[in-house]
Amino acid sequence: MSDKKAEPYIKFRCKDVRVHYGQNEALHGIDIEIPDNGVTAFIGPSGCGKSTFLRVFNRMNDTIEGARVSGSILMDGEDIYDKNLDPVLLRARVGMVFQKPNPFPKSIYDNVAYGPKIHGLTTSKAEMDHLVEKSLKRAGLWAEVKDRLKSPGTGLSGGQQQRLVIARAIAVSPEVILMDEPASALDPIATAKLEALIDELKERYCIVIVTHSMAQAARISDKTAFFHMGDLVEFGPTEMIFTNPGNSRTQDYITGRTG
Amino acid sequence: MNSIVAYILMLLIISVIAGFAFNFTAAQKRITLYKGVDVKSERVYHSQSGYHGYLTAWLIGISGFLIFLGGLFLRPDTGGLIFNTVWIGVLILTAASITYLCNQRIRPEFRARTHVERLVIGALIVLSAIAVFTTLGIILSLLFESLRFFDKVPFTEFLFGTQWSPQMALRADQAGQSGSFGAVPIFAGTFLIMLIAMAIAGPIGLMIAVYLSEYASKRVRAYVKPAIEILAGIPTVVYGFFALLTVGPTIRNLAEGFGFSVPTQSAISAGVVMGVMIIPLISSLSDDVINSVPQNLRDGSYALGATKSETMKKVIFAGALPGIIGAFLLAISRAIGETMIVVMAAGRAANLTGNPFEAVTTVTVQIVALLTGDQEFDSPKTLAAFALGLVLFVITLILNVIALTIVRKYRERYD
Incomplete structure (x- = not known):
């Protein structure tokens, strides 16, 4: 699919994306191209619309009453807001990890098996066992939980829960993983583990991450987008955004003068 | 002065x-x-x-x-x-x-x-x-009056006897009226009516809760929820004559159409109406429980590509089940203790039957029957009311304790 760095494959092409909550316009026309196989970070002050924009990619805004999305969002050239496209199928291709770890009140095994079960991805128990193991391994959690797969997922620590949730997302073999401030509820050690995991996952998936920590964005992302007051102010390679931003608002934010 | x-x-x-x-x-x-x-x-x-x-x-x-x-x-x-x-x-x-x-x-x-x-x-x-x-005072008075009753009627006969005819001889020389106090038929009647009521209120109440909490738009919810809760505000005596004058005859006529004969007062008509009465109790308690399942669990499920119904069945019920069980148990203890509907619609005959189309009687009905009219306060007939009350109290107490324990445990899990 991708042309190995030279000419990165574009996963999402967005043109004039606007989101309304009732009368209130939260995003004022965003144009952006998100590359495949890499980490794209969204930064910006609270309420700038970055989380809202993230939820555009898997149509999670559909679940909010009164939310409307306009503009065009093409995923692999296909309009994901097309009337004929089933958001349920889209969400199987675009996984999401939330700010607060949200394991289901089920066992660790059932948490991971939940997605594959509803999408009918496996045909036998052995296959499912294998898929669960593979997903937990990929999320770097297998060694810690392999002896207690039947114990409740809610009993894990915050960092483990967040990796469990990533394993749960991976299990349905998505192409994209959206992360909405995934480390904001974690301590520094769990955060470091999570970042190492994201670094591994980006080989395989297109990762879009919203973060409040600029240090985190600088550490893990390849490209960074800076949002402010519902506008995309600047988008470019992370290095450039953090060392030589082209816009004074970006400069003010990353140097801590606003935000 | x-x-x-x-x-x-x-x-x-x-x-x-x-x-x-x-x-x-x-x-x-x-x-x-x-x-x-x-x-x-x-x-x-x-x-x-x-x-x-x-x-x-x-x-x-x-x-x-x-x-x-x-x-x-x-x-x-x-x-x-x-x-x-x-x-x-x-x-x-x-x-x-x-x-x-x-x-x-x-x-x-x-x-x-x-x-x-x-x-x-x-x-x-x-x-x-x-x-x-x-x-404490109420419990003790129930207990002591019951003990007086059990002096006259053996405890085992009361609890396991299958004959209930509490008429006592008015005069010592009157023949053939010794009275028997086997409470099994009336407890059977109570449970039969409770089961019918729960069979109606359980599924309907639960589905209402699911609809209101997951599917209904805010506008619909704003109208439907209070409308359902009006049901809870109707006095039970109104339900009672509704059962006696409308539901009972309707069921009797329907059954006659099929060639059966069903009395106007029957377990089914009392049970159905009681079920309707309990619907708001179950629906609003379950609605609260379903709403208290955190939104991020729903989001997590939707984000995996689950549909609303899959999310409901597999994630939300898993989280809300203890609370829903608690709601059901509270509804059951309400059904068992309910008096007015059964007094009017269930009949007074202490039949030991599982047939919902027969007249049965319940504990509460019998207590009313035993204590109304001219009574001596030391005859087994009146004292039996206390024994019935005590057993009823113990049953509902146990149900409430179980329900509250379950609900509390469930709350701790998300807090």
Whole structure:
């Protein structure tokens, strides 16, 4: 699919994306191209619309009453807001990890098996066992939980829960993983583990991450987008955004003068 | 001469207010005076002037109330001018001396606030104790009257006997009327009606809760939820005659159309109407429980590509199940204790049957039947009501305890 760095494959092409909550316009026309196989970070002050924009990619805004999305969002050239496209199928291709770890009140095994079960991805128990193991391994959690797969997922620590949730997302073999401030509820050690995991996952998936920590964005992302007051102010390679931003608002934010 | 009671009460209220006002202003004066004169000193009044007033008021209120009660208790039947004068005198004297004593205590180091807070806590404890002791009193009276009943009718016969005909001989020489007190048929009737009611209210109430919490738009919810809760506000006696005059005859006519004969008063008509009555209880409790499942669990499920119904069945029910069970148990204990509907619609015949199209009777109906009309209060017939009440109480108590435990455990999981 991708042309190995030279000419990165574009996963999402967005043109004039606007989101309304009732009368209130939260995003004022965003144009952006998100590359495949890499980490794209969204930064910006609270309420700038970055989380809202993230939820555009898997149509999670559909679940909010009164939310409307306009503009065009093409995923692999296909309009994901097309009337004929089933958001349920889209969400199987675009996984999401939330700010607060949200394991289901089920066992660790059932948490991971939940997605594959509803999408009918496996045909036998052995296959499912294998898929669960593979997903937990990929999320770097297998060694810690392999002896207690039947114990409740809610009993894990915050960092483990967040990796469990990533394993749960991976299990349905998505192409994209959206992360909405995934480390904001974690301590520094769990955060470091999570970042190492994201670094591994980006080989395989297109990762879009919203973060409040600029240090985190600088550490893990390849490209960074800076949002402010519902506008995309600047988008470019992370290095450039953090060392030589082209816009004074970006400069003010990353140097801590606003935000 | 009952007006003296009103006078005394009025006097009590006036002296409480006067005591408060007197010491409040006194404290206010002293504190301001002190502030003006002795600024150098580091010593400040511990409590604000209001607390000195409140302390006076509380103490007058409590002792005055005791004097009032004591007077009521001691009062001679004839009333008597001397007695009333003494009564009023004691009250006024007590109020005045309390005011004086508290006034003497208005000093910087006196902790009036601490004392007032202790008195308030004490009053709260006394009030909650009243509720507890009332419950205890009811249980004990049930227990002792039941024990008297079990002196006359063996415990095992009551609990396991299958014959219920509580008629006793009016005269000793009357023949053939010994009465039998086997409670099995009436408990069977109670449970039969409860089962019918739950079979109706359980699924319907639950589906309403699912619809309202997950599918209905805010607008629909704003209208439908109160509309359903109106059902809960209908007096049970209205449900009762609805069952007797509308549902019962309808079922009888329908059954006749199929060639069966069903009495107007039957388990099914009482059960159906009771079910309708319980629907709002189940739907609103389940709705609360489903709503308290955190939104991020729903989001997590949707984000994996689950549909609404998959999310509902597999994630939300898993989280809400204990709470829903709790709601069902509360509904069951409500159904068992319900009286008016069954009195009117279920009949009085103590049939031991599992057939919902027959007339059955319930514990509550029998208690009503045993205690209405001319009764002697030491015959087994009346005492049986207490035994029935006791067993009913124990059953609903156990159900409530289980339900509340489940609900509480469930709450802890998300908090």
